[in-house]
Amino acid sequence: MKAIFPGSFDPITLGHLDLIRRAAAICDELFVAVLINPDKESVFPLQERLDMVKSACGGFPGVQVLTFTGLLVDLARELGAGLIVRGVRGGNDLENETAMAWANTAMLPGLETIFLPASNGLGGVSSSLVRQIARFGGDLSAFVPAGAAEMVRARFHDT
């Protein structure tokens, strides 16, 4: 089945990368979609987020990376994807993700969402944590894929 792993990836983290790897292992074709989250103003421009995701997982077998500026359900329609995969790190995520899954299925009946739990040790990793560490020049190696770390550092050093 074709599946989408959507996110704002502002920036991509090792938690995302772990989920993408695990999602790819259970889907025939996985589209990693870099999207706009209208609830959050992003720090990294869309193109930069796309480049970071591509550099981290562009070469994974069965994985394609793309960007889209509309609704996730419209992307699912366009790609013929029937499944959304999202990661959950705990109770808050589960509540928010469930509401998003309900909304997506209401707009596109038949579209399913599955949740993958964050792997042990990665549940505390988030893009906002990475932004804080980068802002103050901390070591990003435990949080961000190696290929993306330089881009993350550059954005904060340039501002």
Ligand code: PNS
């Ligand atoms: O990584 P995030 O910020 O938690 O991802 C949220 C994202 C980008 C998946 C969500 O905001 C989204 O799907 N945006 C596209 C617009 C859309 O379809 N919104 C309605 C979702 S119910």
